Amino acid sequence: MTSRLPTSLHRTLSRYKPGDLRISPSRLLDTLHHSCQWGAAHRYGPQPTQTGMARLSLDANDAKVRAWMAREAEAVGCRTVVDGVGNQFFIRPGDRADAAPTAMGSHMDTQPTGGRYDGILGVVAGLEVMRTLHHRGLRTRYPLALVNWTNEEGARFPRSLAGSAVWAETLPLDQAWSLKDVNDPSITLRDALVEARMLGTHCDHRSLPLAAHFELHIEQGPILEQRDKRIGVVLGGQAYKWFDVEISGMECHTGSTPYEYRADALLCASRIIVEATLMAKEVGALASTGIIEARPGSVNTCPGTVRMTIDVRHARSDVVADLCQRIRARSAVLGRGTGDRHCTVRWDQTFESDAATFDPACIEAIRDVAVATVGSDRVLDMYSGAGHDSFSTSLRCPTGMIFVPSRDGISHNPSEFTEPEHW
Amino acid sequence: MTSRLPTSLHRTLSRYKPGDLRISPSRLLDTLHHSCQWGAAHRYGPQPTQTGMARLSLDANDAKVRAWMAREAEAVGCRTVVDGVGNQFFIRPGDRADAAPTAMGSHMDTQPTGGRYDGILGVVAGLEVMRTLHHRGLRTRYPLALVNWTNEEGARFPRSLAGSAVWAETLPLDQAWSLKDVNDPSITLRDALVEARMLGTHCDHRSLPLAAHFELHIEQGPILEQRDKRIGVVLGGQAYKWFDVEISGMECHTGSTPYEYRADALLCASRIIVEATLMAKEVGALASTGIIEARPGSVNTCPGTVRMTIDVRHARSDVVADLCQRIRARSAVLGRGTGDRHCTVRWDQTFESDAATFDPACIEAIRDVAVATVGSDRVLDMYSGAGHDSFSTSLRCPTGMIFVPSRDGISHNPSEFTEPEHW
Numbered sequence: 001m002t003s004r005l006p007t008s009l010h011r012t013l014s015r016y017k018p019g020d021l022r023i024s025p026s027r028l029l030d031t032l033h034h035s036c037q038w039g040a041a042h043r044y045g046p047q048p049t050q051t052g053m054a055r056l057s058l059d060a061n062d063a064k065v066r067a068w069m070a071r072e073a074e075a076v077g078c079r080t081v082v083d084g085v086g087n088q089f090f091i092r093p094g095d096r097a098d099a100a101p102t103a104m105g106s107h108m109d110t111q112p113t114g115g116r117y118d119g120i121l122g123v124v125a126g127l128e129v130m131r132t133l134h135h136r137g138l139r140t141r142y143p144l145a146l147v148n149w150t151n152e153e154g155a156r157f158p159r160s161l162a163g164s165a166v167w168a169e170t171l172p173l174d175q176a177w178s179l180k181d182v183n184d185p186s187i188t189l190r191d192a193l194v195e196a197r198m199l200g201t202h203c204d205h206r207s208l209p210l211a212a213h214f215e216l217h218i219e220q221g222p223i224l225e226q227r228d229k230r231i232g233v234v235l236g237g238q239a240y241k242w243f244d245v246e247i248s249g250m251e252c253h254t255g256s257t258p259y260e261y262r263a264d265a266l267l268c269a270s271r272i273i274v275e276a277t278l279m280a281k282e283v284g285a286l287a288s289t290g291i292i293e294a295r296p297g298s299v300n301t302c303p304g305t306v307r308m309t310i311d312v313r314h315a316r317s318d319v320v321a322d323l324c325q326r327i328r329a330r331s332a333v334l335g336r337g338t339g340d341r342h343c344t345v346r347w348d349q350t351f352e353s354d355a356a357t358f359d360p361a362c363i364e365a366i367r368d369v370a371v372a373t374v375g376s377d378r379v380l381d382m383y384s385g386a387g388h389d390s391f392s393t394s395l396r397c398p399t400g401m402i403f404v405p406s407r408d409g410i411s412h413n414p415s416e417f418t419e420p421e422h423w
Numbered sequence: 424m425t426s427r428l429p430t431s432l433h434r435t436l437s438r439y440k441p442g443d444l445r446i447s448p449s450r451l452l453d454t455l456h457h458s459c460q461w462g463a464a465h466r467y468g469p470q471p472t473q474t475g476m477a478r479l480s481l482d483a484n485d486a487k488v489r490a491w492m493a494r495e496a497e498a499v500g501c502r503t504v505v506d507g508v509g510n511q512f513f514i515r516p517g518d519r520a521d522a523a524p525t526a527m528g529s530h531m532d533t534q535p536t537g538g539r540y541d542g543i544l545g546v547v548a549g550l551e552v553m554r555t556l557h558h559r560g561l562r563t564r565y566p567l568a569l570v571n572w573t574n575e576e577g578a579r580f581p582r583s584l585a586g587s588a589v590w591a592e593t594l595p596l597d598q599a600w601s602l603k604d605v606n607d608p609s610i611t612l613r614d615a616l617v618e619a620r621m622l623g624t625h626c627d628h629r630s631l632p633l634a635a636h637f638e639l640h641i642e643q644g645p646i647l648e649q650r651d652k653r654i655g656v657v658l659g660g661q662a663y664k665w666f667d668v669e670i671s672g673m674e675c676h677t678g679s680t681p682y683e684y685r686a687d688a689l690l691c692a693s694r695i696i697v698e699a700t701l702m703a704k705e706v707g708a709l710a711s712t713g714i715i716e717a718r719p720g721s722v723n724t725c726p727g728t729v730r731m732t733i734d735v736r737h738a739r740s741d742v743v744a745d746l747c748q749r750i751r752a753r754s755a756v757l758g759r760g761t762g763d764r765h766c767t768v769r770w771d772q773t774f775e776s777d778a779a780t781f782d783p784a785c786i787e788a789i790r791d792v793a794v795a796t797v798g799s800d801r802v803l804d805m806y807s808g809a810g811h812d813s814f815s816t817s818l819r820c821p822t823g824m825i826f827v828p829s830r831d832g833i834s835h836n837p838s839e840f841t842e843p844e845h846w
Contacts, residue, residue: 221679256644
């Protein structure tokens, strides 16, 4: 892939000398926690900031933090554009008014038992950049934008990256609008936009193009911490597929049924989990089961039915597709077993995401600055395991991501934490 | 073990010629279904008898069927004794009034989603024996008894074999009395006895001895059907131990956490299930998991905690004890894994039952009659995989059990069925 990054921008970034222009870490920290007053939940310690978050997309707290974001961005010279799916674009003019802005974006919504960093850090860091430029009285040749993407988590409306996907035209606006609140299906995403006063005029990557999109995000994994790195330069995002797998065997009494007459759905499920892991390891991929339910659920009854999920990931879409096929085939063999009775294994694909490839010039620019800031031995090239709004933008504009360490690799959890010095 | 069966009884049984005295199969069938009017539930077909049962111990339906049982037994010459835990003894006098009765016993209570045969068949078959003797005007030298043991299932009050264990003095009466209704802990078993008018005078194997105990029961497994046998001669009951196993790892994101940094509690649990099965197979034992719960339960989060049960069985108590130790040791190794992060595995034993050994003379008597009735190629010596009241009685008097086939090996299920011709 050749870079689509505007040469002028590339040159500007490459010429940047670290230390010429620094943000205020304490202001960034204060702002992050200030913004978390809307949706703070799940206290885990005595300090005021020792809580997690429950700020579901477009709920009352999200409406409040969005209104606050707009006031803060406008106070440092940005104008606000809200599109048809509630994405907020805070645009800071450059010398060339005709050019597309270079964006920094992430999301302010959280999981119901989320933390204070996932998404939030990226948006408030972008606000801190705007404030720094403003207070230093600096103008840029090209416009800049800070973007707060709607419903990234998919926790309230069950489609992750919904806002950025509408902008990228991989999700039609009317499909996004008709997404239903998982807790109250009478509320659509469009209803929630109206309620939050966030229903703007439809615009997408054609009508509101971005010259590039940069996203600072917590790693949500343990790699940087374990390898004692400070900054991850993200080369792209893994492809992944999700499946609901149903294993149908036959209930039987644990005491009176010899193995050869069993069709134990849970034993079959366990074998699939173990073998899927081994098969994934062989090709450097990941296969994981997060949800499992076994029925009927009695100590002395072998389960007749198991429903579980399987999540398969790798940096290459073709590796994911091939591995999924082989795991499915193997699961059918495991279902047949060696005894007289068999389990049947049914697979339903529930979601898939192709691999995301980030822009070489963006990657290089991020790496150069990272190395200059923390030294080459503290910088790591890596792939993103989780999905991000940058996956959507990477389809439409040059995109890059910056990862910072997650303590213990914990994310989607109230105790999610990133050392402020790692920002 | 040498037989404790009275010589006189042994001689009588050994002299029995099949065909001299036959029950009425149609009356037995009618009686079984008649008794199921109290507690019928879970319809699965259009025929009146195509339902399962939900007759929990000492509930209103159990009280009705108990009152009906007493009327029917008394109508054919039995006197009723109810003991302190509600066990009903219907005693038919013999010529020798001073001798202990030879008993036929099982239970009338069912699982909440139970069938029409488990326990019920054994009790109504005993009633049919009493009726046959009565209508033929036959007297026996020794008294006979039909026993309806209380709370065999342990489904309402969580201690299986409770009534027979009190009789056998392996469960103190006050402990049985204080068992709490699993659905309404404000009700004790003693309260339920009073409510059902089934609180009698305490008596046990000392004050109300039985000369022997025979139990006809459905197999609750597939062996007889699969091997085309009609009657199982039960040599004893498997020992078993139940465990709650808790595996504590660490939640992590399925996409951003390489295997070496995971402590995936569900992967660890799956390995334990698979390896416990292999280890049990090696020694001819059974290890099974019926209940599993994984938290937090999200497609893209590796579970941090899994709770599951493990049920280990073998005909010998020492084999069970040794196997359980080895599975526990192996689970600790599997928990440690090969990566940087570990799962801890905690085991709590929740129940154990020693192997039951039945009486050689009772076994021989049953086998002789079975062979004479259906031919030696349709009779199979076997062990009971499930627990039965006969396990309790075997500790205090010569005991034997007769198994009849279960269609598809299904039990503890509304569709439980045994061909009437197999009775």
